[in-house]
Amino acid sequence: xxxxxxxxxxxxxxxxxxxxxxxxxxxxxxxxxxxxxxxxxxxxxxxxxxxxxxxxxxxxxxxxxxxxxxxxxxxxxxxxxxxxxxxxxxxxxxxxxxxxxxxxxxxxxxxxxxxxxxxxxxxxxxxxxxxxxxxxxxxxxxxxxxxxxxxxxxxxxxxxxxxxxxxxxxxxxxxxxxxxxxxxxxxxxxxxxxxxxxxxxxxxxxxxxxxxxxxxxxxxxxxxxxxxxxxxxxxxxxxxxxxxxxxxxxxxxxxxxxxxxxxxxxxxxxxxxxxxxxxxxxxxxxxxxxxxxxxxxxxxxxxxxxxxxxxxxxxxxxxxxxxxxxxxxxxxxxxxxxxxxxxxxxxxxxxxxxxxxxxxxxxx
Amino acid sequence: xxxxxxxxxxxxxxxxxxxxxxxxxxxxxxxxxxxxxxxxxxxxxxxxxxxxxxxxxxxxxxxxxxxxxxxxxxxxxxxxxxxxxxxxxxxxxxxxxxxxxxxxxxxxxxxxxxxxxxxxxxxxxxxxxxxxxxxxxxxxxxxxxxxxxxxxxxxxxxxxxxxxxxxxxxxxxxxxxxxxxxxxxxxxxxxxxxxxxxxxxxxxxxxxxxxxxxxxxxxxxxxxxxxxxxxxxxxxxxxxxxxxxxxxxxxxxxxxxxxxxxxxxxxxxxxxxxxxxxxxxxxxxxxxxxxxxxx
Ligand SMILES: Nc1ncnc2c1ncn2[C@@H]1O[C@H](COP(=O)(O)OP(=O)(O)OP(=O)(O)O)[C@@H](O)[C@H]1O
Ligand SMILES: [Mg+2]
Numbered sequence: 001x002x003x004x005x006x007x008x009x010x011x012x013x014x015x016x017x018x019x020x021x022x023x024x025x026x027x028x029x030x031x032x033x034x035x036x037x038x039x040x041x042x043x044x045x046x047x048x049x050x051x052x053x054x055x056x057x058x059x060x061x062x063x064x065x066x067x068x069x070x071x072x073x074x075x076x077x078x079x080x081x082x083x084x085x086x087x088x089x090x091x092x093x094x095x096x097x098x099x100x101x102x103x104x105x106x107x108x109x110x111x112x113x114x115x116x117x118x119x120x121x122x123x124x125x126x127x128x129x130x131x132x133x134x135x136x137x138x139x140x141x142x143x144x145x146x147x148x149x150x151x152x153x154x155x156x157x158x159x160x161x162x163x164x165x166x167x168x169x170x171x172x173x174x175x176x177x178x179x180x181x182x183x184x185x186x187x188x189x190x191x192x193x194x195x196x197x198x199x200x201x202x203x204x205x206x207x208x209x210x211x212x213x214x215x216x217x218x219x220x221x222x223x224x225x226x227x228x229x230x231x232x233x234x235x236x237x238x239x240x241x242x243x244x245x246x247x248x249x250x251x252x253x254x255x256x257x258x259x260x261x262x263x264x265x266x267x268x269x270x271x272x273x274x275x276x277x278x279x280x281x282x283x284x285x286x287x288x289x290x291x292x293x294x295x296x297x298x299x300x301x302x303x304x305x306x307x308x309x310x311x312x313x314x315x316x317x318x319x320x321x322x323x324x325x326x327x328x329x330x331x332x333x334x335x336x337x338x339x340x341x342x343x344x345x346x347x348x349x350x351x352x353x354x355x356x357x358x359x360x361x362x363x364x
Numbered sequence: 365x366x367x368x369x370x371x372x373x374x375x376x377x378x379x380x381x382x383x384x385x386x387x388x389x390x391x392x393x394x395x396x397x398x399x400x401x402x403x404x405x406x407x408x409x410x411x412x413x414x415x416x417x418x419x420x421x422x423x424x425x426x427x428x429x430x431x432x433x434x435x436x437x438x439x440x441x442x443x444x445x446x447x448x449x450x451x452x453x454x455x456x457x458x459x460x461x462x463x464x465x466x467x468x469x470x471x472x473x474x475x476x477x478x479x480x481x482x483x484x485x486x487x488x489x490x491x492x493x494x495x496x497x498x499x500x501x502x503x504x505x506x507x508x509x510x511x512x513x514x515x516x517x518x519x520x521x522x523x524x525x526x527x528x529x530x531x532x533x534x535x536x537x538x539x540x541x542x543x544x545x546x547x548x549x550x551x552x553x554x555x556x557x558x559x560x561x562x563x564x565x566x567x568x569x570x571x572x573x574x575x576x577x578x579x580x581x582x583x584x585x586x587x588x589x590x591x592x593x594x595x596x597x598x599x600x601x602x603x604x605x606x607x608x609x610x611x612x613x614x615x616x617x618x619x620x621x622x623x624x625x626x627x628x629x630x631x632x633x634x635x636x637x638x639x640x641x642x643x644x645x646x647x648x649x650x651x652x653x654x655x656x657x658x659x
Contacts, residue, residue: 057559076559076564078559080560084557090554092554092571107562
């Protein structure tokens with residue numbers, strides 16, 4: 001492996017348009033050596049297009065792509081040494097498992113003996129030992145997925161490209177495969193670009209996440225940063241559940257920041273080190289459902305707001321409770337357990353506390 | 365294994381419309397079998413020269429097949445059919461490929477139109493067109509002469525070569541449609557996967573596209589082979605009596621010599637060869653597929 005300093009992949013102001021559609025706009029991105037980077041975004045935001053450009057199936061309309069220090073913008077797919085796993089797996093139906101995995105090695109003219117060992121090793125990595133002579137049609141979806149992975153990792157690509165590899169699997173299998181993918185990444189150390197539109201998958205799996213929307217990067221951050229400090233409204237509402245409060249005007253008062261919201265509501269937060277919130281500025285507040293809590297009786301609590309319960313959505317470990325908070329609009333609370341359903345029946349008046357210290361505050 | 369339940373055959377379900385949908389083809393098949401029986405019974409009867417009536421039971425007609433003159437017609441027919449099928453395949457594959465893979469809809473439609481239009485001109489019209497093109501003063505010879513490539517006109521009309529050329533053109537639309545269907549079924553991502561794994565365009569074709577279209581290639585070739593086996597007007601007109609295929613011999617025997625019994629034997633022979641070719645297709649395809657898979 002090369003020095004840690006040199007990035008595995010660099011995209012420099014890459015654009016791609018199809019006729020009228022601009023699928024990717026002036027996108028720049030660096031993938032570090034050995035990291036698992038996830039490309040997350042809604043359907044049609046250009047994830048597959050970006051992956052296709054990295055693999056060489058699409059030529060960028062502008063910009064350049066550097067893989068392993070070499071500018072590959074004009075290099076055809078078969079000389080790029082990337083390993084792609086397709087959404088539909090795209091296994092060769094006329095070959096058995098062994099020949100599928102061995103294909104890339106055959107193209108590299110590897111000696112028979114060495115090849116058998118490499119294929120065996122790859123199949124072991126994806127836990128498919130013993131299925132080498134199976135036909136593709138005789139495999140389950142999860143097994144096909146593993147063959148596709150083995151086929152891509154056996155050539156030791158400069159970057160592993162995974163296009164929503166888990167989306168065709170059922171929920172349980174998907175969870176198990178996520179764990180396995182992470183383990184596989186740890187063992188192989190391959191630089192990996194993982195595409196998904198499932199945010200839970202992205203949060204659970206990635207070293208860093210790139211959030212995309214309409215062909216542009218919205219934010220690049222670790223899962224933790226992304227959830228706690230989304231860079232803008234799109235990221236805030238795309239990652240996890242979040243309540244968006246009406247626009248507020250803010251000012252400082254001692255150690256507090258005070259937010260005045262239309263309808264005479266005043267909310268307070270401790271002053272924080274965020275240069276974007278200045279006095280008198282219009283701000284947008286985003287609060288996660290877990291930062292809204294029920295207040296029993298007249299117990300004092302910060303930012304108490306009275307509201308009416310409109311719905312309960314029981315989720316097992318917790319309940320999502322919807323309330324109508326008057327000028328603050330409809331809000332969602334996340335309450336542990338299911339007792340809240342009986343304690344605060346639909347239609348009843350309750351008091352909630354809004355913890356703004358953990359809220360996302362964005363300048364308007 | 366998890367998978368086994370999925371690929372085991374599904375239990376038989378009642379098919380409510382099956383019988384009704386099946387009836388018309390059943391009626392057609394019965395009619396065809398009746399006609400075939402009528403032909404077949406002639407094959408076992410004595411030919412009386414000068415009479416349209418066939419006589420009593422005999423196997424003499426089949427023995428007659430062994431005569432060198434008839435064997436050579438059979439050999440010619442097989443050769444012409446095989447050559448036609450192979451050349452049709454070689455010429456049609458690139459056309460079908462270009463059609464299916466054309467980037468613009470306009471180009472695709474244009475190729476489709478050019479490829480299929482010949483189907484709508486009659487066989488006789490097209491055959492006459494070939495006579496004009498291939499004749500001593502025809503288009504090809506005029507061009508060759510004007511270009512100074514030949515002194516005397518080439519003989520193409522009334523030769524096997526001419527017959528094969530006309531038959532190939534006649535067969536191409538059908539072959540193109542069969543191959544296009546096969547090509548359209550190839551998952552583009554499979555080709556991309558191969559390229560991604562290091563296969564250049566030629567290798568992608570050799571290791572992925574070609575094996576995956578193999579069933580289409582074999583069925584197209586067999587269909588054209590069987591179809592050409594029964595060609596009549598093209599060898600009749602372009603061959604001008606100098607190139608005899610089985611159908612032409614049947615015509616001669618049945619309608620010139622009025623030897624219905626021997627004509628019947630020849631017809632049955634042609635049918636048997638065609639059915640044999642179609643029947644051997646399935647096992648042949650699966651064997652080829654298995655072979656292609658290993659490399
Ligand atoms: N070959 C093409 N021709 C024309 N437009 C295309 C082509 N490929 C993609 N697009 C357009 O580019 C945009 C981005 O497509 P892309 O497939 O990259 O989205 P995606 O993020 O992968 O979406 P999904 O999550 O649904 O797979 C879409 O608007 C799509 O319609
Ligand atoms: Mg996609």
